[in-house]
Amino acid sequence: MYIRDLKNTKGHISGLTGGEWNPKSKETILTSSEDGSLRLWDVNDFTSQKQVVKPKLVRPSRIPVTACAWDFEGKRIVGGIGDGSIQLWTIKTGWGSRPDIYVEKAHSDDITGLKFSTDGQILLSRSMDATLKVWDLRQMKSPVKVFGDLPNHYAQTNVGFSPDEQLICTGTSIEKNSTSGSLLCFFDRKKLELFSRVGISPSLSVIRCLWHPRINQVFATVGDKKEGGTHILYDPSISQRGALVCVGRAPRRKSVDDYEVQPVIHNPHALPLFRDQPSRKRQREKILKDPLKSHKPDLPVNGPGFGGRVGTTKGSLLTQYLMKQGGLIKETWMDEDPREAILKYADAAAQDPKFIAPAYAETQPKPMFAKSDSEDEDNEK
Structure with a gap:
């Protein structure tokens, strides 16, 4: 405002x-x-x-x-x-x-x-332009290294270090036409080259990753618009606790007495009664698009017809169109001379006047019509 x-x-x-x-x-x-x-x-x-x-x-x-x-x-x-x-x-x-x-x-x-790196010398930046750049904070005019071909479609995709800061890790997103799944990429900080690529999910993108320093395990969150999950990467000989606690336990046997209640999810805003009404501007735009509510007149028909109307040049209805094509209706008025069409009934009107002529029969002067151009030409010949 x-x-x-x-x-x-x-x-x-x-x-x-x-x-x-x-x-x-x-x-x-x-x-x-x-x-x-x-x-x-x-x-x-x-x-x-x-x-x-x-x-x-x-x-x-x-x-x-x-x-x-x-x-x-x-x-x-x-x-x-x-x-x-x-x-x-x-x-x-x-x-x-x-x-x-x-x-x-x-x-x-x-x-x-x-x-930032712990020593305050390196800055990592991850972008949606499919790159990961390594910057030296002492000379920030240009990046030290640019790692490309790292698709990223999510605004939350991050970049991080390993606990000893010898490796750099980040995740990739799945592209539409790509056959490979999402990856978790590791780069060597000193050599500034690719160290390893680990496949995470064939259908979900890696959005965030974290290398936990205490338990020495890598967490990667994956997801899309419909679902999500967390993947944990660990080494049994190096990692401590964390995922090892879950993996070491045998799955609990289900008892007959176990009763699982399926949760019922109520979403009141999905019902039409609780939805927010659209703004008046949107309502007006919707009404204007509706030909019945807006009382919009029928537009002239051009090309193939619709709605029971055939798009002919004469703008006729479907029944008239079919009768014309079948020869039942013949319209000749378009080709006739209007003067000749009127004079065609002159003799019949003079012999048997019906409406206005009888009232003025005694006082009405005799009409005199001009000759047509075609008759004058015939006389000259």
Whole structure:
């Protein structure tokens, strides 16, 4: 309804795209939103944010911030902007919205995941342009390495490190014409090359992945618009607890006394009674499309007819059309001279007047008609 500066709002005014805890201070949260801002929050006081960060834009507009992340010291934050740029801010006294590092056109599509290394030297970025880029924070003009052919169709697809940060992992999405399923790809950080690819699901895309440092297991969430699930990758000799606890147990035998109640899911908003009524504008547009409600007149028929009307040049009904084709109705008036058609009945009208002529028979002068051009030509010949 109105335009207002984002710094004056008590929170985001659009949907959130990401959020992350400060690794050093568990009371501070960083969030990014579609309203084009990043905000820092104090969990003890959620009435308003602590800081509002607006990214640098080439043109004044409202472009969403699609991803955000903290570094492991809690001193820097990074945001992936909808225009494909990566912007980094250093948290210090008197810092504002002006970024310390600005990489224009870092990606050609939305950035879905950002991740700092523990030593603060490497930054990973994952995008919907099917790439994973490795950046050196000391020289951010160009990426150190670009890994391509990584399809990504979900705004939540992330990128992460292994616990020792020697490997980089990310998931891929399934494409329409592709025969291979979704993959979990691992890359060597030092050699900057592909280390391994693990097939996860033949029909569901890998959306997020996490390598847990304590139990040493990799979790991959898969899904599409209809279903979802979680896949766990582990090594029995290296992993601890986690999935091993479930795998080591024998399946519980079902007893006769076990009774499973099938849950009944009630969705009241699916019923027509509880649905939101469409806006008046949409109702008017729907009525205008309905020829009965809008009292729309019939348009002239052109080409093949419809609705019982045949699209002939004379615009006739179906019955008339069939009778004409069958020879039962012959229309000759289109080819006749109107003057001759009227004079054809002149003699009959003079001998047997019926309507107006008898009333003026005594006073009506004798009509004199001009001769046709064809008769004059015949006389001259």
